[in-house]
Amino acid sequence: MVFLPKTWHLISEQIIEGCKQNDRKSQRLLYEFCFPIMMKVCKRYTINEDEAVEAMNASFLKILKNLSGLRDLQTLPAWVKQVTVNTSIDFYRSKKKYNERNRFTIDTEYSNVQNTHFNFDFVESKMDSGQIFKLIQELPETTREVLNLFAIDGYSHKEVAEMLDISEEASRWHLHKARKLMAQKLEENHYVLNTSRYETK
Template identity: 35%
Template sequence: MKDERTLVEGCRNKDRIAQRTLYERFAGRMFAVCQRYTRSRFEAEDVLQEAFIKVFSQIHTFRYDCPLEAWIKRVVINTAISYLRKEKAYLEQADIDNHTDAVAENETALSGIQYQQLLSLVRELPPGCQSVFNLYAIEGYQHNEIAEMLGISEGTSKSQYARAKQLLQAKMLESF
């Protein structure tokens, strides 16, 4: 079951061993993704389980044009975003474009901080800022992609990111 193609085909055929192998291979890294979008370990576990249910039910749509891990990660991120919407912990819709200009581009406070410390601080952000920060700074999406994914304007995405950076910098200065 080590070959990715064999693993995918096994999952498509509802082979429990293949499904378990796929889950065990990717669950740890995907749990870390879930933690970036949720406020507790319990919520992250829920999102992870829901995401893997979707992975197994949608595995027939996987094409080999991208790595399996990237496809699974996309399912996990989309599941986390859906979870946030369901829980009404969704983005503030106010577009504060003017605020973006006021935020300094000082990102030096983010360098050198431990991952767990940053994760803890990111979890304290308002839900909108948290989602945009994760998608832009950690997952590498562009603001136009984030806007489409979340159903917001590109300006809102930029302002939420700027606000997230400002809040994180303030929290880091407080903490350290």
């Protein structure tokens, strides 16, 4: 499910055709329409606005290059999001290199977290604009990517492991860590109440 911008219905075949013919005005229109989808993804996967814009522009370039392959206009939002996620992961891969020591530490810690769950009491209030992105950006790099891919974008641990070149156990460990850290941050900012952790064996 892709959250569509309010102006999405204004996207027409004419704009798409203009983009295919390198018409700058059409490209600008498409950019503005795709901006909310792309920016929300990129802000989650990067650590600051500069990186987010860089990843977003790289994504839009890919979109323009592959626009000729688009058959149905209805699939455009989902496709835009997919391309942006993939580009953001590529962006992450180019920056981050894993070492075996880090992986070993994760694997040994995994056994302690696999049956751990959190209990939350949510406060029904909307966060300030951009606040959620700030909290996500503060997470450690791989942990942030796993949280985004699994919890928000709906990928399985197997897919996450393949995308980030880590083991499935490591993916679960990072997800647990991400939830824990996010819960702490949300509690500190009064977005959730009574965060409690209990383990089942």
